[in-house]
Amino acid sequence: MKITLKKKKINNDKLSLYIEYYKGSQLDKDGKRIHIRDFEYLKLYLHQNPKTAAEKKENKENAK
Secondary structure, eight states: EEEEEEEEEETTHHHHHEEEEEEEEEEOOOOEEEEEEEEEEEEEEEESOOSSSHHHHHHHHHHH
16 A cells, blocks of 8 residues: 655645555456555645745644
8 A cells, every 4th residue: 555645736825735545456347457545634824925034833743
């Protein structure tokens, strides 16, 4: 299993943090590879382009 922290761009100039659990892959009946993944959204948001000191501080706290 591979676990990765990822970011997704959402509206109003913010990024949402989520975890992707990659559990491998398998072949279906036609021989096509199917990837098995789960996602967990953390409900943590970062400012994409922080302008003020408060936004920068918020990004630093949420990224820890």
